[in-house]
Amino acid sequence: MVIEYPEPAAILQALPLPVGVIDRDGRVIRANPLFSSVPDDLLSSPDFAAFLAHVREEGAASATLCTGPDCFEAKGRVVPGPGGHVVVALVPDRDGGQGGCRLAVLVGIIRAATAPTSLQETLAAVVEKTVALLDFDAGAIYFVEKGGASAARRADAGLYRLYFPDAIAVGGDGDDWSSIFSDGRARYGEAYLGVAHAEGELGVYSHAVVPVSLPSGTVIGALAIANSSFHSFSPLEKETLEAIGREVGGIIHKAALADDLAAARTEADLYLDVLTHDINNANSVAMGYLEMLREEVAGEQSVFAGKCLSGIRQSCGIIDRVQVLRACQQEPTLRAVPLDPVIRSVIDGFPGASVTYAGTGAVVRADDLLPRIFENLIGNSLKHGGAAVGIAIDVAAENGGVDVRVSDTGPGIPPGARKKVFERFFRYTRSRPGQGLGLYIVGTLVHRYGGEIRVEDRVEGRPEEGAAFCFTLRSG
Template sequence: MPQDNSDPAGRDEIRESNLTEPGQPFNDQIRELQTEVDALRRENEALRLADTRRRESEEALRRENERINAIFSALDTGQSLIDLDMTIMWVNQKTREFFPENDPIGDTCYRLFEGMDRECEVCAARIARSTGEVAKIEKYIPHRGRWFSIVAQPIKDASGEVVRILESYTDITEQKEGEAKLRAAVEKEHLRATELDAILASIPSAVFIYDAHGAVVRVNDMVRQVIDGTPGPLETVRFKKLWATFGILQPDGMPIPIKATPHYRALHGETVQGEEMMITGLSRGVLWADISAAPIHDAGGAIVGAVAILTDITGRKRGEEVLKRHAEELTRLHSDLKTANREANLYLDILTHDIGNTENVSRLYTDLLLDTLNGEAAGYAENLRRSINRSIEILGNVSTIRRIYRASPELTPIDLEGVITGMIAGFPAGTIHYSGTRYQVLADDLLPVIFNNLIGNAVKHGGPDVEVEIRVDEVDGEVRVSVEDTGRGVPDMDKYAIFRRYEQQKRGVGEGLGLYLVQILVEHYGGRIWADDRVPGRPEEGAAFRFTLQIAQGPG
């Protein structure tokens, strides 16, 4: 088949018609044809160049897309291009790593992220779509169990309308967990600081906290009261300025080297307890302080600071000084009293001895007079002898009291049976009733004085027909002795005062001294004595004097 080289545009036909026009020169026709060919060549070249530029642009666009995709894939954040109906049109590699279980393309963002069938109430893409502004949110997604930081960037066309949303998201779960731990640690530290504040406020002493370099970093409110005697907080800065002016002295007034101060030693690992020091340079005057200090260690055991507690003992030291002076004065007075007591005892010994001798001589002469006198004169002589005997009795009681106060406090076992029977033997037979005992008690050789006075009082004051009964019982681990008589008894109002008549001076000469002596002896033996009724509630039927003694040995 012959080749068809005709021009589809119809230019060959035009050219043929031009050649067949009569009267037109051939050369002119050739020139016109050449002009058309040249124009065609230029047009074809322009088309070729345009096609080349198009291919180059497409290649550049492809490379740019690859570069952008590479950048998005290299990012540590997920990236997705979302249509206005929330359909995912494109994602980077990180997004696929976030959601490896399915292909995100064509899925909706709310179903992919949250497993929901409708748009989320809190959605960055939704906010960017409606506002045309960048939206940023942090959101916990229960479906994934993760926290995400989401940034939605609206993409607009030439008219400014939002046509797509580029969404970026980062898994911040570890960050949130770290923030939660940090918040818990901060809250715990705040609680510890609050507890420390409460502890510092409750301590009635001045507390200083030092850093590792020895600088004061914290003090409690008591520091100001210790420094200038006024209540209220003291700023640490102000205290630093004041501390430079303090002088710390030993109790003997000698300055303390810095390396010997409690806080310095604590910063070097030593625990200091209760060292007394003087602090000068204060507006309130010299301060006596009891200071303790201890190092503060971190978790690794390194010393990071120290705490020192200063207790104001100025008042105590002043009191000690007063007590010291008083003690010295008491020592002097005691020495003077010992000297005076020795002298008084010497005088009393001489007086007692001389009076005793004189009374014995007086009684001897009285006995001689009674043998030679009759009638009224004999009665006078008998009264004189009774007075002399009474005087001798009083002198004996005084001597006994002196022996009690001068005797050793040490007691020994005494046979109670022997003491009682020995005293009974000195009184008229049949007057005293006693059934015996086998107890031994703690006493000394003055124990018979108790029975002599109690039995003697009962016989003397009970009348000619008086009867006395002595009973010994064990009550509550003690021996209780009762000396009962059938005399006129002791009224209730006198039962306590009867032992105090000698002290109260409600007596005649020598009256009440015997019972006072008895009470002193019983208390000296660790017991107690009291007056009672022989018949309970009926004092007129006789008195009962009861006293207790410590058991040395029970009945064997």
């Protein structure tokens, strides 16, 4: 007996669901008649494109896809062969798309809420997206003010700003608005409201106010929407609105904390700017008078004046390091910097030091903080090795990068301390003054420029003959 199998095209036409074959460019190359009922904007949506990409990556996948009131459970599988085609079946949701639409609304609002960078932008995105996706005419969102006595209207959308009060009392005094905060209960109105409205506007018929809460249940705000035509809220709509309040609460709280942190940083920067400016001015005046005093006195008094000057210069150095550390926290804007003039300028700043340097034509990716690396390394060698210490700077361009070696003939660094010398406040010897920030700044700047740094013996195997700081910089 010979069994005759139907052609694939005939099978496709007979399927009771929308089924199509889609090529790598997203074009429908074969489909059954039911596939033409699928909305065009669903097939051209970013969500559908992402679904196809996921199918091609995994070989098979499923997802809920919605456009307007239409939702489908999409199932896809890659067709074996060189074409890389995908067979897609679109199954309408059993609940008429309502469950899928609820998910789509939540996903859309969460996406809108996570994109902005400030609390105000987040609040505006939530209320605007909620009004748009649920097809209402107006909306507002409230956020509990510091102190917790009231919630202010922070963003609104649509025509009915007169309906939404500027602020809501958070304390439970019995009215419907305050119960949202005191009891965490949503409020729904489905009758005409006699509120003021502009000529030509219809007023407000239906409205809903739901709490915006954290996962702990703490209410931090309220989301309100309103419509100019009568609307009866279905159980699913109420569930969706209240889910929005729960889901966006954490996002809004995080945005509020980020705003508070940014404000605190701005305030701290202001105080620090005032302190560094005024302290530097005071130090400059004090050093000027002390220099004059040293010229007028002699003996022990001159020694005391010199020590005072040394202490004030140390204070200036601390302020300078703080300013460098603050600059290191900012996003770098790197550019091509010739290395040779930087090194020579730093060496000129240590006129009494014995520094050997042959020069280089290397260009590196860096910014205005680059000289601080060499200033701190030379200063570190002089502090620990004394004025007679010999310092050598060697530069070699290799493998698309620039290798730099700053070595000295000082006492060296113990092997056990070499991994820690770039840590903040670490001092590998207590015999010399310092705050343990110089080498920390060096390491921070090298990493800022995309390089690595290490410490080794100047002469391999003989740590007592000096240390060598070796680091890389990216070619410019």
